[in-house]
Amino acid sequence: MLKVKSGDIEKLGLLYERYKKRLFSFFFQMNHNAAISEDLVQNVFIKILKYKDTYTDERKFLAWIFQIARNLSYDNFNKSKNKQNNIDLEKITYKIDSINNFEEKFATKEDVTTLKIAMQKLTFEEREILTLSKLKELKYSEIGEIIGCSEGSARIRAHRALNKLKIIFFKLEKR
């Protein structure tokens, strides 16, 4: 990236090859639209060139590129005004503790389908933090930096989002 910053834009091709799949996957998990996700990946690299001077080697490149991606994803979300099926957790009376064979519950294709639906019922921010948490190279301090909160807050948000996903999943399963 530092070479791109110094004007060697050919290196952008290498960055693209290295990060395109992870970026596409991030966008797709957020909007479930392959065409839009591809456009957003393209926009990430346009922004990289535009803001290359703001990058310093003190920052981890993955965190920087995902901060750009996150902002694009957020803008896209606001534009499309997708209907969010936010669930009021207080209305969910189902008790997770009553499940005995928890691990066995997550085994079938049907469960994966249910989980996909459950993911879509999370808020944008919840889905976002879980998707970012998937990137093993990113520490919570960096995820916090990407989404604009402290490291501790990022961990708490991720924990809450995962718990909520779990609860929604079992609510859907029960139906």
Next chain:
Amino acid sequence: MDIKEYKELMMDYVTGKLNEEKRVEFEHFINTNPESLKEIDHLRSIWKTTDELDSPEPSIKMDEKFYSFLDSERATKRNPSIIKYVKSLLIFPDLNAISGKLTYGVIVLFIGMFLGNKIDSNIFNGIQNSENHNSEVEEVRSQLVLALLEQPSANKRLQAVDEANKLVEVEEIVINALFKTLNNDPNTNVRLATVESLSNYVNLPTVREGLVKSIIKQKSPLVQIALADLMVAIDEKKSIDSFKQLLNKKEVNETAKQKISQSIQYLL
């Protein structure tokens, strides 16, 4: 580890972000605390299942769009607008303060300096930079070839082979990918195009060797004939044994067998 630290680190553990030392410490804690172990198991199970939430592969259009964007950026960078340079000189902040003839004098001086610098850089630096530039283009093109060869569409794979033909110095990884295509691609046209592409690098011993090894793997008479022609053209006598093995195969087409026999005669 206490309960506070456990709470802090639980998401790092579940998402695989803990280092080895902390992970061992964390596991020791949960193994001695059944309630925590249960909680972690629940989170870990659902987290593991989210791995199944796969995304489709991005289409080749995304690559095409990106590389055309990169090309246009490259072109813009190579040919900066002279008008922009002049304009940038004209908006020199102190220029308005300078009056009449002096203003024009300064402008002419700057334009002269700019043009002199421009000509100098075009003639001297340009030559120096072109070598670096070319190697970067080669690198990006190699990446494009590798990406396109993996595409499910035969047209895209043909495009990859076409791009490979534009490479001046081919990397080993590209050669290997081309051989993988020659030996395994389900499409005959792609394999034929690959033979042609690899014929550009027959000066490399590894390519000659790879082509010889590939003869016996080919099932299409068209590819067999193309390889026979190529081996004759480069006078590769090591291919004779492979062709003889091919002749012994019942399934080989008669026309191909005739061509192969002729080629063996030429090579002997």
